[in-house]
Amino acid sequence: MKLKGILLTSLLALSPLLAAEKSLQQQIDELNDRVDQNELQAALSKVKFGLDFNASMNNFFINNNGTSDTQANKWLMGLYLNMNADVTKYAKFTGRLAMTKAFGDLSWMPIGTPITTLDAGKGVSGGAAIYVERAYVDLFLGDYWALTVGRLPGTEGPGYNLRNGAARMSTYPALLVNALGDGGVITFKPYTDAALRAGFAKVYQPLYNTVNSGAGSVFNESGGYSQADMNLMFAAFETPFLPKSAGKSLLMLSYMYISNYSLPNTAILSQVPEGIQNQVSQALPDSDATNIGDLQYANIHLENFNLAGSGFNWFFSFTWANATNGHLPVTLGVIPSSTLFDQKGSYALHVGARYDFGRVFKLGYEYFHGSKNWYAFSRVSANDPMNIRNTRGDVHDVYAIFQIDPFQFFRLSYTYLHRDYAAAATYGAPTATDITTQNLSVAYIMRF
Template sequence: MKKVIKLSLAASMLALAMNANASDDINSKIDSLQKQINELKNSQLDTSDALEERIDEVETATLTDKIKFGIEFRTQVNNFDIEDAAGTSSSDSNIWSNRLRLNMGSDITDDMKFTGRLSMYKNWSDSNINLFSGMDPMQGRRPSDSGVFVERAYIDWTVAEGAVPVTLTIGRQPSSDGPSHQFKDNTVRKSTYSALSFDGAADGIVATVNLQKVSGIDGMALRVGYGKGYQDSSEMSYVGNPGGTNDTNVLGIFLDTGLGIEGSLLQLSAVQATDVVSNTTNIAGEDTNTNIGDVALYTAMVELTDIAKSGFDIFAHYAISQSKPNGDSGLMATDTDNNGIPDTNVPMGLLSHGVIGTDKKTGNAFWLGTRYTMPIESMNNPRIGLEYNQGSKNWFSFTQGSNSVTNKLATRGSAVEVYYIQPINRYAHIRLGAEMIDYEYTGTGYQIGAPMEVSSMGAMATDKLNNYYLLFNVAY
């Protein structure tokens, strides 16, 4: 009996040992199989990641093949000195700003091309929306918060070829930073219209008739443009109940031509804006916008670049403005006590206030400048420049969208600017400059209110404004 028990126990132990060995073998195979599964999963993940990366690369390449991108970045510091007509001086120094532009271009077909620009322009640490930066011509053109605006978005469509090609430019136009700003900005001409008369964002349609072939004159072209300075787009206007304010329609004609000298340009233009609006609000904050009259601008400009390979560039602009009030006005909240708090609603008409007449008001302005490129290769050929402009009592232009915070070309008085440009490489430069503005009449840059002699306004009017600035600019 004991032998049987011992044999049985031995058999059981042998079976357990055999089962344990089998179990270990199975577990080993399971572990090996799991390892293979994990390796397969990792391989699939790596393949998937690589595939996604390749797809992203293809999509990016496809996008960049269709649309070419470029950037412009600028950091600037301004230092302002101000003196009012009473002789009191003040200053506002160390004002920093950043400006970013994302430029886009695409050749859609042989006869159709897209160009766009997104812009951000802000003072450092500023999260507030500037009052004027929200106005259409100034969007992306004046310091505000970090919002991005569509400054340009247009299609160039060549609708006729042959001896007299015709191209339509449709959309948000290349109407800012026009000639002769390219000299100070250290770039090439990037806009059509004289910056003395117009500078800012604008929507419209322009037809360009290229006359080079038929005339034999380099750069000869005739442009006819239509746009809107204001459009009644309120919700009520779509249901047959407009606000009663007419659209501001703008018509212009421009003739460009070379002068038979390499690097030369002459432009003659005439622009008519009808039913200009007041853009006014009263003390209660209510919109009192109304049509106040018509404005016509006649401009002539000439540029000579690198005269006889001397390194000298010169330019001259002259313009006449004719403002025709219609007798209407918008109530404007006005600070008559000069304490910073509006206290009176004043009727504001076109270059008039109080009693609004209908007499035509004519103004004029000119802008002269020169730039010299120094042949110093070791310093990347630095440049120096000098500009002078002067405007009369009733001078008015559409330059509210100027990138310059002083909008010096709208001055009713005189302005001098000197600058030095130090190129860093082909894409970057530093500019050091000074603007000195002497105001003779109030209301510079505004279409409303009668210009008054600054000398009679005391502490209520700025007499002199100086700005000493330094900027760093990259365009790539």
């Protein structure tokens, strides 16, 4: 009994200590929960969001070899969600979700449009589907090197800036490439303001179903899809070329080689007379696409903003291109053994200037010329529904920007486009034509 009393007395003495320990553990657990929640919130807050919104009303006036047509009151809307995150000191994420929608049955299609849609209909005539326009990570490998992987920033590059009232939206000049592509780029910066880049990308092309392939997968074990892989390789050098007192300037020298430009077989057959479509279909390879050739481009781009503080901005972009025939296995009478690309050099020139009358009113002008055999690796957008960079002829564009505040403005524009030759939409050499398209447009753009 004496021993039991001693134990009971000891337990009574220890109970406050045990209760205090339990209370302390509860406090520690609560603190851990709070730390975990704070770390989660901190991780989520790393992603910064921005938004671009574009709504425009377009009026098209078309004269096709003497036949006139009017497509008035056509509305376009573009919505873009931008994402940025400094994940660590050495890793940065950039993303952009996009949706473009046409209202009012934008049914007109200029003759001589590009041979194939580069991004599966996500241009002005595409459905209201949200898609990933860019999603890439910059990995900084020390002080001089960086690796970029993912869906690369290949849309709306330098050359888009002035008219759209935006800063540099992409790494590469729009007259060199304006398309979606997944790959990697290595960048070397010997000093702060200059960069050397080299990269490789797979350019997005739609897969088309065939009777044999069913759903159509790039991982089909039976093969037949290798020809649908378009490979893009490029190298570029960029640096300022004017003193800082002259305003922000940029010089870019770029080279790009595109191998295995594949055209869906459905698109090939759509351009063949009905009487021989069966023969052509049998001659095509048992796959969804056929390699029609390779392309190479060399571009020089210069731009300057706020020249010497005067409010004057300008850019100059020139591209030389050449095409090499692929292996279109069609030698039937009316279809030459050549591909859709004529084996001749071509070039394009795009220049523009804008004067800012203070912060409220800005007036600009752009001129584009594409030669007889020119083919641009470009896509339409809400800001460029006619895809002027794919014009074999001349384009004049005059626009006025009315800035409401730093985040929004109205743009009134008049675009005159004349095609001397149809774009690469028929076999062999370009076809002479006389098509004029004019567009009177008013747009509201918000960006924050």
